[in-house]
Amino acid sequence: MSDKAYHGLLTSLPHIDSLFNSKITPISRYQLERRLSALSFDERKHLNMIEQIMHWDRTKNDADDAELIKFATRARSEVKSQVLRDLIDWRLDMRSVVAALRRKKAGEKAPTGPRWSFGTRYEFIRRNWSAPYFNLHFTFPWLPDVARYMEHDQSLEVEKALLEAVWEQLDRISTKERFSFEAVVIYLLRWNLVSRWTTYSSEIAIERFDQLVENALGDFASDLPH
Numbered sequence: 001m002s003d004k005a006y007h008g009l010l011t012s013l014p015h016i017d018s019l020f021n022s023k024i025t026p027i028s029r030y031q032l033e034r035r036l037s038a039l040s041f042d043e044r045k046h047l048n049m050i051e052q053i054m055h056w057d058r059t060k061n062d063a064d065d066a067e068l069i070k071f072a073t074r075a076r077s078e079v080k081s082q083v084l085r086d087l088i089d090w091r092l093d094m095r096s097v098v099a100a101l102r103r104k105k106a107g108e109k110a111p112t113g114p115r116w117s118f119g120t121r122y123e124f125i126r127r128n129w130s131a132p133y134f135n136l137h138f139t140f141p142w143l144p145d146v147a148r149y150m151e152h153d154q155s156l157e158v159e160k161a162l163l164e165a166v167w168e169q170l171d172r173i174s175t176k177e178r179f180s181f182e183a184v185v186i187y188l189l190r191w192n193l194v195s196r197w198t199t200y201s202s203e204i205a206i207e208r209f210d211q212l213v214e215n216a217l218g219d220f221a222s223d224l225p226h
Contacts (some may be wrong), residue, residue: 001040007179009038013187019167020160022194032191035185042175044179049075050185054166055192072118083173090169091143092119097136098162100125101147123135137175159200163193 002008012035014026014211028036039047053072076088096117111117117125121136128135137143138191142165149157170186172191177183 001038001043003179005038006181007185008066009035010179010183010187016187016190016194018198019163019193022198024198025195026190027191029195032188036188038183039184040057043184046079046181047185047188049097050079051188053088054189055176055196070119081182083177084185085226087173091166093121093163094140094162095119096125097134097140097143098146099130100134101150102190104129105150108135132160160197163197167193175192 015033016022036044036047051066053075060116072088072092076085079085079088099117111122115184125136132226133140133143133147142161146158146161149155149161167190170190174183174186177186
């Protein structure tokens with residue numbers, strides 16, 4: 001697409017102003033897909049691959065780590081934009097760090113496999129397994145907070161911290177990318193974050209409501225029809 005075409009596509013999309021203040025996505029997935037149909041075949045292919053890398057919930061549930069690493073390696077090699085390659089590396093490194101935190105919390109030792117995770121930091125993490133935050137808290141300033149929330153089993157706070165970290169990273173990139181394929185990718189990834197958060201917060205609200213109802217009913221709950 002030309003710069004003019006990117007301009008037309010991006011200006012046709014509603015502005016995404018906030019993550020945690022959003023109640024719904026600013027545009028439905030169906031409508032978004034219709035707008036994105038203006039992209040070329042290769043652009044759609046790369047966009048879908050990047051989306052899968054950034055959001056593993058769109059991959060097969062039964063895909064093991066080896067398959068995911070293989071897919072990520074192939075997808076990254078097809079992306080020509082250095083901006084997007086750097087973003088992919090950052091996101092995969094983030095996943096590796098979070099996975100390492102969970103392993104360490106579970107009392108596991110440093111991984112021994114030649115390639116146990118994604119991104120560029122897995123070997124560094126293995127060498128610094130015993131160090132606080134794997135010596136990566138300056139690279140990933142959100143890491144101490146996530147580790148603390150994880151240690152206290154505060155899953156909602158972990159989710160919020162990770163979503164916010166990705167959102168801020170996209171913000172940093174967006175200041176340099178206005179009307180380009182990279183800007184389209186950033187918009188889709190922001191949309192995904194809002195979709196994930198609004199869905200997640202809705203599920204939390206339902207769980208809290210059910211718990212309140214159960215607490216209010218007490219022993220009468222068992223007498224209710226199912």
